[in-house]
Amino acid sequence: MRLKGLDYAYVSVHLVRDGGQQHAAAYRALNPMAQVPTLEIVDDAGGSRFLGQSLAILQYLEDAHPEPSLLPRDAFLKARAWQLAEIVNAGIQPLQNLEPQRYVKQELHGDAMAFTRYFVARGIAALEQEARQTAGQYLVGDAITVADCCLVPQMQACRRFGIDLAPYPTLAAVDARLATHPAVLATHPDRQPDSE
Ligand SMILES: N[C@@H](CCC(=O)N[C@@H](CS)C(=O)NCC(=O)O)C(=O)O
Known part of the structure; x- marks a missing residue:
């Protein structure tokens, strides 16, 4: 917004x-x-x-x-932006949620953090691989798209889970650029009013 x-x-x-x-x-x-x-x-x-x-x-x-659009005009790149957004939204984020962590720990008596780290690292590696094909200043070309909107909170979650981001230089570079954008500066997860 x-x-x-x-x-x-x-x-x-x-x-x-x-x-x-x-x-x-x-x-x-x-x-x-x-x-x-x-x-x-x-x-x-x-x-x-x-x-x-x-x-x-x-x-x-x-x-x-x-306006301004958060989707590329080109049909393939538009679908690619949604694809990258979905890698986060469907392939990573649900598996790092509080409820699966609670279930693994309390019901299955498993290592919730190991479960989460495995799926986050698996997804983030795929995101890096796909992003390398289209990244410019941002994940898909040189304008911010829906994919970047998903990247910011996901990278913050990776840091929270102690995931080493060194193997993902494309994502790290885009995330660092996004971190300087006024809209991201104002809304970053760390700066939300209820962030602790
Ligand atoms: N794919 C949905 C998932 C929403 C979602 O899972 N939100 C998380 C926070 S990022 C949540 O509310 N978790 C609460 C819980 O697991 O109890 C979306 O992006 O809107």
Whole structure:
């Protein structure tokens, strides 16, 4: 939303405090997966509609507010941007979530951190391999796309999980460039109001 210059209000849902505020009945009514983010869209008459899942939200924002676009014009590169976004969104992020970690630890009595590190490193290696083919200043060419929107929080998660990022120079370079962008400076996971 910052990249598109939109005005918005941030309402924090703390994933650990109070046993995880995402599990509260009022939040689950808006997001039955009990996950963040949820976008509330308020219309001119003051009515609200709610949208979950980051990629659906990105698509909505792209269609409702086309400029500046977060998708390449070229059909292949556009699909490539979604592909890289999906590697994070479907191939990595669900496996590093709190709930799978809890399940591995408490129900399977396994090593949750080893489980998470394995899948994060596996996905991030694939992301690096694919990104090398299209990266310019950003993951796909020289303009920020939906893929970069997924990269920033994923790289922060990698650091949190103690993943060595040296083998992924393309991702590290793009992430470092993104970290200097005003929209990212304002919204980086480390700078969200409920970050601890
Ligand atoms: N693919 C979804 C997943 C959303 C998701 O898993 N969010 C995480 C935080 S990044 C969450 O809310 N986790 C809460 C939990 O595991 O209890 C998206 O990107 O919107």
